[in-house]
Amino acid sequence: MSKRLKTILALSIFPQILLVKWLGSHPDWIETYYSNAFYPFLSKSLRYTFGWIPFSVGDVFYTIATILIMRFLILRGKMFFEQTRNFFREMFVLISFLYFTFHLFWGMNYYRKPIHESLNIGNEYSYEELLNFTDQLVAKCNELHLQITNNDTVLVKIPYSKNEMYRMTKNGYQNLSEKIPDLQYSPKSIKTSLYSTALTYMGYSGYLNPFTNEAQVNGLQVDFKYPTVSCHEEAHQIGYSAENEANFIGYLAAVHNDDIYFQYSGYLYVMRYFLGEIKRNDPELFEEYNTKINSGIIKNYVEVANFWRKHKTKAEPAFKQTFNTFLKANNQKDGIKTYSYVVALLINYYKKNPF
Known part of the structure; x- marks a missing residue:
């Protein structure tokens, strides 16, 4: 040349x-x-x-x-x-x-256009709507937890291998596409990342390879979140780059799955967003909500927190800041922390599609 x-x-x-x-x-x-x-x-x-x-x-x-x-x-x-x-x-x-x-x-x-415009739903919510939806989520999570464990103090363990979960994700997307045809997912291309150890110490659960369109999942973090994280990475594959939109779609794919463990994973995955919004506005009310949640669910959240705490390094904030800067440079003004938009999407979606 x-x-x-x-x-x-x-x-x-x-x-x-x-x-x-x-x-x-x-x-x-x-x-x-x-x-x-x-x-x-x-x-x-x-x-x-x-x-x-x-x-x-x-x-x-x-x-x-x-x-x-x-x-x-x-x-x-x-x-x-x-x-x-x-x-x-x-x-x-x-x-x-x-x-x-x-x-x-x-x-x-x-x-691309924000997903709330594509779905013709709102992107704002009131504090009362936040509390009402959180009440529904807590009830749903407690219900699923008891269906699985028959004991409100027992931690839920996902009984499937990673490859089994990858195969099962298609069921949720297939069911979801009957409501939203644009969210059809086929064929699948989801793998356990060869760099799972590196991803763990960087603080990431997975990523999409933009050059091969393979969904990569952190294979070290096998806990209740794994099914929804897998669905999240597949949401990136079908063209939703924004993290908040992929969280929303990953949740929908998980809860539309016929499998109860996927449903449990999805509902717990987003309940933390709602609890986080409540904590930001009213820490005392947040503590009150914690008393309403089955202790086995709290143990699932603690399991995840302990995993990341165990692998936390001084370099992790730098990796997160780098990715945050990358997102902002690519039209994602709020970067990684866009929890309130996920909350808005869910509240407004369920106005049209009740539980």
Whole structure:
């Protein structure tokens, strides 16, 4: 490749950024032509290509890429001092390619219409609605907990293997798609990440590989959240990039599953958002709600908290801040912490679709 062509490719990053931001200012276009036309075709193609392979192809690609980058820095790192212009030209060629591929394969979904507009539901709620819905959630969680355990003090353990849970996620999406056709999920491509240990110490339950469209789940964190986390990562696969929207869809897929453990996982998963909102507004009322919840459910929450506490490192906040900055740079103004929007989506969704 000639130096002139490399220079053109390297400098293409700047018009690419402008083009993405311009297209992103037209969410209706993104929704119509990308998220509901081009992307579904591409994502299904990638899932058909890689979904049948039992291990994470994307993680293997990342490993190879890391090795090649290290090799480049070792063998040609001296270019930074001796041929600084050539060094940055090489680096920006790679950055331009990755930027283009990321947005083509998945990233433009960050700029689609908010899901509350697509579902024609509201995105605000009153404090009274928050309390009423929380009451319903507590009752539902207690009910499911007793159905599973017959003892309100017993912690629930998911009785399935990771692969069994991956297979079972399709049932929830199939049932959900009868209500919301756009949320149909097929074929599946969900794997246990080869980097589960790294994900754990970084503080993440999973991620979507945007280049292979494989849903990656942290295989070390096997607790009541696992079914819903799996559904959450699949929500990313079908084109919902925002974390709050993936939380909402992952919850819906879990509670629409015929399996009671999936339902239990989904309801507990979102109850913490509602309790968190109450705690932020009224800590004393939050403590009162804790007395209404079966002690076995509290043990499930404690199990999760202990897992993350055990693996917490000083570097975790830096990883979280990096991801938070990444989200904000990709049209997610609230970053990771968007709990109130999940609460709003659920309250307004159930106005049209009661429990």
